[in-house]
Amino acid sequence: MSDRSLPANFKEQIIQMLGQEEGNAFLNSYEQPRTYGLRINQLKLKTNDAIDELIQAFKLRPVPWCSTGYYYEEDTRPGKHPHHMAGLYYIQEPSAMSAVELLDPQPGETILDLAAAPGGKTTQIAAKMNGQGLLISNEIHPQRAKILAENVERMGIRGAIVTQATPPELSARFPLTFDRIMLDAPCSGEGMFRKDPSAIEEWSPASVALCANRQWDILQDAIAMLKPGGTLAYSTCTFNRTENEEMIARVLNEYPEMRLKAEKRVWPHLRQGEGHYVAVLERDQQAEEQAALGRTNEARANKKRGKSSRAGRESSKELLNAWEAFTTWTKLDLPGFQADGGIPVLFGEALYLLPRSKELNVDMELLSGIKVPRAGLHLGDYRKNRFVPAHALAMAAEAEDEARVVALETNSSELAAYLHGETLNVSTELRGWVIVAVKCGSSSYPLGWSKASGGQLKNHLPKGLRLMH
Numbered sequence: 001m002s003d004r005s006l007p008a009n010f011k012e013q014i015i016q017m018l019g020q021e022e023g024n025a026f027l028n029s030y031e032q033p034r035t036y037g038l039r040i041n042q043l044k045l046k047t048n049d050a051i052d053e054l055i056q057a058f059k060l061r062p063v064p065w066c067s068t069g070y071y072y073e074e075d076t077r078p079g080k081h082p083h084h085m086a087g088l089y090y091i092q093e094p095s096a097m098s099a100v101e102l103l104d105p106q107p108g109e110t111i112l113d114l115a116a117a118p119g120g121k122t123t124q125i126a127a128k129m130n131g132q133g134l135l136i137s138n139e140i141h142p143q144r145a146k147i148l149a150e151n152v153e154r155m156g157i158r159g160a161i162v163t164q165a166t167p168p169e170l171s172a173r174f175p176l177t178f179d180r181i182m183l184d185a186p187c188s189g190e191g192m193f194r195k196d197p198s199a200i201e202e203w204s205p206a207s208v209a210l211c212a213n214r215q216w217d218i219l220q221d222a223i224a225m226l227k228p229g230g231t232l233a234y235s236t237c238t239f240n241r242t243e244n245e246e247m248i249a250r251v252l253n254e255y256p257e258m259r260l261k262a263e264k265r266v267w268p269h270l271r272q273g274e275g276h277y278v279a280v281l282e283r284d285q286q287a288e289e290q291a292a293l294g295r296t297n298e299a300r301a302n303k304k305r306g307k308s309s310r311a312g313r314e315s316s317k318e319l320l321n322a323w324e325a326f327t328t329w330t331k332l333d334l335p336g337f338q339a340d341g342g343i344p345v346l347f348g349e350a351l352y353l354l355p356r357s358k359e360l361n362v363d364m365e366l367l368s369g370i371k372v373p374r375a376g377l378h379l380g381d382y383r384k385n386r387f388v389p390a391h392a393l394a395m396a397a398e399a400e401d402e403a404r405v406v407a408l409e410t411n412s413s414e415l416a417a418y419l420h421g422e423t424l425n426v427s428t429e430l431r432g433w434v435i436v437a438v439k440c441g442s443s444s445y446p447l448g449w450s451k452a453s454g455g456q457l458k459n460h461l462p463k464g465l466r467l468m469h
């Protein structure tokens with residue numbers, strides 16, 4: 001694209017902010033092709049030979065500010081590859097990778113990603129937590145929350161609860177709670193212009209003002225949920241100061257307990273990326289420690305309760321039966337799988353493992369009244385006294401955990417057939433639940449379930465994930 005298609009007042013805003021010379025350099029960057037990035041999934045990819053295979057296949061080059069981030073060549077199309085379906089990487093704009101790097105999540109922490117869909121930052125946070133601690137990934141819009149839950153599942157994340165709530169609904173439940181909060185705010189998207197020209201049509205000075213108002217509302221809820229000593233990363237993919245530096249200046253002005261730890265911009269004319277702003281704020285440790293305790297208890301007691309659309313049960317006869325069916329099934333079918341670090345809950349017939357951290361024990365009471373598309377890891381369904389494993393369980397398992405695996409080459413016709421939902425022919429000796437996996441390097445990685453009997457492998461890949469042509 002050329003800068004001629006940009007709104008005149010956007011160009012004026014840039015020249016005003018950067019000066020004529022640098023402003024022109026910025027505007028000239030619109031003549032350059034956009035950048036493409038992916039981040040490899042450390043929760044799954046553990047061997048160097050698998051990473052090397054991806055580097056070669058997609059002509060990857062490292063992103064300087066993210067050790068797991070790479071630029072890829074557009075024509076290699078990694079989003080269409082079976083390794084993408086296996087969750088070996090996440091397609092993410094390179095400059096957007098900077099926010100979680102600055103947030104610096106740690107294993108064992110209690111973390112909130114407040115505006116999380118489709119899941120770029122959530123999956124990056126979860127990888128850094130390395131299966132320890134609790135991540136609440138929230139998205140306000142139902143359709144986007146569903147996509148978020150699918151991405152969390154594809155990447156094999158066990159320790160995340162996906163909620164679909166408004167920021168005030170969450171802050172009423174989780175005051176002064178989180179060690180770290182990621183707020184990747186809805187913004188006017190000036191950094192999307194090269195990637196998505198429709199963002200240009202939606203942009204106007206009025207939309208900048210509207211976004212800023214909304215950001216301020218969300219930021220106040222985010223701050224209310226940050227615990228003393230906690231860290232908040234605020235990020236946008238827009239360039240104007242109103243939604244960035246001025247928003248942070250307002251926080252510092254109105255919240256004396258908050259201090260700015262770091263501020264970073266990725267500019268498209270200076271670095272290889274579409275552009276991002278990140279501010280890292282810290283809440284003073286001492287000032288509010290006492291207040292924190294009091295307010296947490298009070299809020300637990302006072303929080304609004306509504307009717308949960310799918311009530312979860314933590315202790316009931318059905319739950320015990322479901323759990324027993326799961327553990328019995330696991331011993332034979334998924335013997336290497338460790339279901340630790342969570343509490344089982346039952347939603348209807350769906351059995352989940354609800355993650356917890358040392359400091360936050362999320363229970364169904366605390367989540368009542370908000371939608372929870374994913375109450376942690378979906379283990380499977382307990383139907384008519386039988387356990388049926390969930391797709392999420394296959395994605396969170398390692399191929400080595402399973403008693404029976406069919407590992408296929410990426411370019412084999414069997415793999416294509418499986419991804420299209422077809423039945424495969426196998427030895428008549430193979431019987432029961434089988435993980436179908438794709439090879440990468442010297443290992444193989446689960447794609448989904450199938451069930452073998454009579455020399456046929458019946459396909460259990462969820463219909464919505466099957467390839468259409």
Ligand SMILES: C[S@@+](CC[C@H](N)C(=O)[O-])C[C@H]1O[C@@H](n2cnc3c(N)ncnc32)[C@H](O)[C@@H]1O
Binds near residue numbers: 118119
């Ligand atoms: C920039 S996107 C998040 C991208 C995501 N963090 C990622 O890395 O994939 C901002 C998100 O905020 C959500 N959003 C919109 N209005 C909101 C509001 N009032 N409160 C909270 N989130 C909102 C949007 O639906 C959108 O998914």
